Amino acid sequence: MAIAKKISIMIVMLLLPVAQAWADDYEDTKGVFLGAIESKGFFENSSGYAVFPSIGKAGFVVGGAYGKGRVYKQGEHIGDTSVTQLSAGFLAGGKAYSQIIFFEDDRALNEFTSGNFEFGGEVSAVAITAAADAKATTTGSSAGASGGQHDAKAKGRYYKGMAVFTVAKGGLMGELSLSGQKYSYTPKM
Numbered sequence: 001m002a003i004a005k006k007i008s009i010m011i012v013m014l015l016l017p018v019a020q021a022w023a024d025d026y027e028d029t030k031g032v033f034l035g036a037i038e039s040k041g042f043f044e045n046s047s048g049y050a051v052f053p054s055i056g057k058a059g060f061v062v063g064g065a066y067g068k069g070r071v072y073k074q075g076e077h078i079g080d081t082s083v084t085q086l087s088a089g090f091l092a093g094g095k096a097y098s099q100i101i102f103f104e105d106d107r108a109l110n111e112f113t114s115g116n117f118e119f120g121g122e123v124s125a126v127a128i129t130a131a132a133d134a135k136a137t138t139t140g141s142s143a144g145a146s147g148g149q150h151d152a153k154a155k156g157r158y159y160k161g162m163a164v165f166t167v168a169k170g171g172l173m174g175e176l177s178l179s180g181q182k183y184s185y186t187p188k189m
Helices: 001-037 037-045 106-113
Strands: 048-073 076-103 116-125 128-137 140-144 162-187
Touching: 001 037, 001 048, 001 162, 037 076, 037 128, 048 106, 048 128, 048 162, 076 128, 106 162
Parallel strands: none
Antiparallel strands: 048 076, 076 162, 116 128, 116 162, 128 140
16 A cells, blocks of 8 residues: 555656746747747737647648647636648648737637537748748638747738737648638637
């Protein structure tokens, strides 16, 4: 019995730094977007936002992307989210990026937390921490560039109540594809 108790204490002690590091990823990512001129003002003027510290994307002809995030309403963590994307077309490589989605009002936040789909065609190129891309999706079209980890690139202003910003983290990917994204949401318990 004493050995089981010691093992339990060791597991808890080992997991504490992991939980802290995971929480820091969200705060660090929010800090990056707070420090970027393009996205800073959205924190004050939005109903809420979803933060994705890292989304990984890879493929060759067929590809996919996945990332986990948190949803905040007026700065308070209200639930968790994930994004899954499937792409098909001319694509090769892999990339990682951070993303934040701002919700202009409660209607847009409620629409996001209901788990809606977005379909679109995308052209992008990411090289290490510099990026340039253009997009035409059901939520509008946009273009942007990112010079490094602390330079968010605007993916457009509010369109249908949402504004998306990304920061390239690394990778190399060329893409001309048709893609579908799904965001799932789980309320905080």
